[in-house]
Amino acid sequence: MRREVTSKEKKLRHPKLSKLARKEELEFYLFISPWIIGFVFFTGGPIIASFLISLTNWSILSAPQWTGLTNYTKLFTDPIFYRVLLNTAYYSCGSVSLGVGGSLIAGLLLNQRLPGLRVFRTIYYLPTVIAGIPMVLLFLWLYNPSYGLFNYVLSRLGVGKVGWLWDENWAMPAIILMNLWRIGGNMIIFLAALHGVPQSLYDAARADGANFWHQFIYITLPMISPIIFLVVVISTIASFQVFLEPYVLTEGGPANATLTYVLYLYRNGFQWWKVGYASTMAWILLVILLSLTGIQFKLARYWVYYAEGK
Amino acid sequence: MVSIAPKTSTKQLREILRGTILYGLICLGAAVLIIPIFWMVSSSLKSWSEVLAVPLTWLPHPPKWSNYPQGWTALPFNTFLMNSCLVTGLAVLGDVVVSSLVAFGFARLRSRKSTFLFMMVLATMMIPYQVIIIPQFILFKFLGWVDSLKPLFVPAFFGWPFFIFLLRQFFMTIPRELDDAARIDGCSTWRIYWNIMLPLCKPALATVAIFSFIANWNNFMAPLIYISSQAKYTLPLGLNLFSGRIGGTQYHLVMAVSVLTLLPIIVMFSFAQKYFIRGITLTGIKG
Numbered sequence: 001m002r003r004e005v006t007s008k009e010k011k012l013r014h015p016k017l018s019k020l021a022r023k024e025e026l027e028f029y030l031f032i033s034p035w036i037i038g039f040v041f042f043t044g045g046p047i048i049a050s051f052l053i054s055l056t057n058w059s060i061l062s063a064p065q066w067t068g069l070t071n072y073t074k075l076f077t078d079p080i081f082y083r084v085l086l087n088t089a090y091y092s093c094g095s096v097s098l099g100v101g102g103s104l105i106a107g108l109l110l111n112q113r114l115p116g117l118r119v120f121r122t123i124y125y126l127p128t129v130i131a132g133i134p135m136v137l138l139f140l141w142l143y144n145p146s147y148g149l150f151n152y153v154l155s156r157l158g159v160g161k162v163g164w165l166w167d168e169n170w171a172m173p174a175i176i177l178m179n180l181w182r183i184g185g186n187m188i189i190f191l192a193a194l195h196g197v198p199q200s201l202y203d204a205a206r207a208d209g210a211n212f213w214h215q216f217i218y219i220t221l222p223m224i225s226p227i228i229f230l231v232v233v234i235s236t237i238a239s240f241q242v243f244l245e246p247y248v249l250t251e252g253g254p255a256n257a258t259l260t261y262v263l264y265l266y267r268n269g270f271q272w273w274k275v276g277y278a279s280t281m282a283w284i285l286l287v288i289l290l291s292l293t294g295i296q297f298k299l300a301r302y303w304v305y306y307a308e309g310k
Numbered sequence: 311m312v313s314i315a316p317k318t319s320t321k322q323l324r325e326i327l328r329g330t331i332l333y334g335l336i337c338l339g340a341a342v343l344i345i346p347i348f349w350m351v352s353s354s355l356k357s358w359s360e361v362l363a364v365p366l367t368w369l370p371h372p373p374k375w376s377n378y379p380q381g382w383t384a385l386p387f388n389t390f391l392m393n394s395c396l397v398t399g400l401a402v403l404g405d406v407v408v409s410s411l412v413a414f415g416f417a418r419l420r421s422r423k424s425t426f427l428f429m430m431v432l433a434t435m436m437i438p439y440q441v442i443i444i445p446q447f448i449l450f451k452f453l454g455w456v457d458s459l460k461p462l463f464v465p466a467f468f469g470w471p472f473f474i475f476l477l478r479q480f481f482m483t484i485p486r487e488l489d490d491a492a493r494i495d496g497c498s499t500w501r502i503y504w505n506i507m508l509p510l511c512k513p514a515l516a517t518v519a520i521f522s523f524i525a526n527w528n529n530f531m532a533p534l535i536y537i538s539s540q541a542k543y544t545l546p547l548g549l550n551l552f553s554g555r556i557g558g559t560q561y562h563l564v565m566a567v568s569v570l571t572l573l574p575i576i577v578m579f580s581f582a583q584k585y586f587i588r589g590i591t592l593t594g595i596k597g
Contacts, residue, residue, distance in 0.1 A: 024419055027499050031415030032427065034408045038468025043434045046445035053444060060448070109336050114329060122583060123340045129579045129586075130347065132528030133546040134568035137553050138350045141561045149349055152366050181346065188587055241438050244530055248550060262440050269444050270535055282441045289438065 047286075054279035064276070071280040080256070080264065081281075087172065088261040092239040094176035100231055103183035107190030108220075121191070125184035136248045139178045140165070143249075165250050168257045175245045175258060186231050193227035194220070222305040229304045233296050237289055261285060354378070354565035361562045374562070381563035382570060384556070389541060390548035397462045397544060398526040404466030405522040406515055409473035414503045416474065417481035418489060428478070435471040439531070447535060461536045462529070462544070466522070473518045480514035481507060517585045524575055545571050 029036075039045075054071055058064035075081050106124055110117050130138075142149050143164040151161045164174045201219050210218070221228075243262040246252055252259035252267075265285070269278030353361060355373040382388075416428050450461045488510075489502045497506070508515070530546045537543060543551065549571055553564045579586065 021420070025421045028415050028419035028421040028424065031419060031499075031503075032412045034467065035412040035431065035469040035471075035474065036427075038465065039430065039434065041449065042446060042465050042468060043437060043442060044430075046442035046449070047437070049445035049448070050441060053448075060451070106339060109332065109339065112332050114332060117336070120336055120340055123344055125583075125586070126347065126579070127343055129524070129575055130350075130572055131524070133530055133549045134350075134572050137549065137564055137568055138346055140553070141353065141565065142346060142349065144561075147362055147364075147366070147561075149345075149366070181343065184343075237436065237438065241440060243440075248553075265440055266531075266535075270447075275444055275448070279444050282444060285438065286441045289436075293436070 050279045050282050053276055054283050056276045058275045059273045060275055061273070067276070071277050074277070075280050075284065080259070083256055084259050084261050084264045087257070087259055088240055088242070090172055091176060091242055091260060092236060094173070095179050095239050095242075096232060096235045098176065098180050099183060099235055100186065100228065102180050103186035103231075104190050104228070106183055106187040107194055108216075110187070111191055111194040121188075124187055128182045128184040131182070132244070133248065135178075135181075136245055139174075139181075140249055143174055143178075166254060168254045171250050171254060171257045175242070175249065178245070186235070189227060189231060190224065193224040197223040225304045226306060229296070229300050233293055236292055236296070240285065240289055240292075350565050351569060353561055354569050356562045358560060358562060361560070377562050377566040378570065381552070381566040384563065385548055385552050386540070387545070387548055387552075387567065387570075390543045390545045393459060393542060394527060394545040397459050397529075398523055400463040401466040401526040402519050402522045404463060404468075405470055405473050406519050408467050408469045409518060410477050410508065410511070410515060411503070412469040413474045413477035413481055414507055417478045418486075418502075418507075419499070431471045431474050435475065443531075443535065450536065456536055457538045457542065459537075459542060462526075462532055466526075470522075473522065476518060477511065477514055480511055484510055513585065513588065516582065517588055520578060520582060520585050523578065527575060 053064070055066065055068055056064035057067045057070070110121055110124065127135075145151055145161060145163055145166060148164070150164065155161055162170055165171050197220060201223070202215055205215050205219055241262055242260050243266065246258040246260050246263050247266070250258045252263050261281070262285075265278050265281045268274045268281065352368065352370060354377055355375065356367075356370040356377075357374050360367060360370055416424060416431070421427075446461075447456070450456055453460075455461050455464075484507065489497075489506060492502050492506055528546060529544070530550070533544045533547050537547060540551075549564075549567055552567060556563060
């Protein structure tokens, strides 16, 4: 702490930095220089470039043509664009609500004072490790209408078979359901949050005769609401980027039922080489996500409880 | 354990009932989550006729181990494995070294722009990969790196915002007196970073290494966009190609290769579970 004080004093006495502070500043830039270079070339630069490209008609092979806002007007009159928005919103609502709800319930269950729950924590977390292509192929097999496990269980239960990924109405629910399998990551976050709720609150409530439900509604939920908020924001952003599942499982079908935003972006950009159009989609995606996050922050004040101040 | 001692037998009975119901629910959830994994392994050991058997069987008998070599040699999976190892190894190295370097700068070195630049790091964490994918592709195409493995690991050597954030949070928990003392003894900033901070941060570095390993090992979209020749395929691309080519119903082979692909991650998980958990709770964000 001593160094901090002296440096502040120095700042007060001399508006110009001392030799030592200048050296430290130089070293700061040296240490973070990889990130600065990366930011210019891989993030910040590409975002600006993406906007410029979105104003052109470019197929990569030939020189780009400046077309102004044509891509934007084209996008807003593209019927598939609206379909894609709707599909993605459907997926997002389904996967965020079920995913956050499911992981919260799992967290509550595993937060009980019962012996042997450590093993279950591992079991609940295990599916999140099995991600990517192996997971997607596993579900392709589980969802198989004739030989898959799910339809076998359903038929044993006396419910008829479902077309799952091959049925226009069931394909999106199937993709939403399979992501429910991976609630373990968020569950760990909720477990940590539940752990942080002071026991004294529950003791006091119980002394006042509050039952389990009251304790949940009036203590648990408000106390962990900042974490629920965080998880909802991050899950929403992630859900809008869904690509792997529709790409491998359904190729956007049947009848465009699972054509998601990023899959359509990928097709425009990397299959049809309409780079300008795909960049327009990328920019609109950024705007959508920024506004969604903004709205969520605005709404937060109505339901998120911050224990300290605010 | 703060539990109120039961006074009456009805209260005790209620506790037992509550425990039973909770365990029942927890076991049910566990069963639902574990069955797909069981099914993956079980299917990988079945014969084709068992895969297509109509009243399906839970266990293969006898287990057909030859599915594994048969699936693995159907495509040049050894080549895909080599590519995956190369990309993942270099990316993990880049993430651990460079992200910790940048994180150290933000955690320990004072500058007038430090807060502002760190906010920029946090902001870029929120930007979806898809938004920058096209300009990045054009950049790599300009460099002549398309259809090479370079685009898959080179960005890791410029620091990844999520890891910078995670490691900076960890560096902040280490008392500053430690590097002050070293500085008085004439230690350079580099040696403070390399000889004092890094050894103290091994748990956090392990978390970064594991998250980076999983993300790169499973990465699908970047290889899909950048790699076109089969000799440069990574395992996820190869597995997807295999599944598509073999088509239809030979799921026993697809599952066998899937299990093999997952093996490194499962082994890592069983040995280093606490680092997975720590990484998530340290940042409150999943990797």
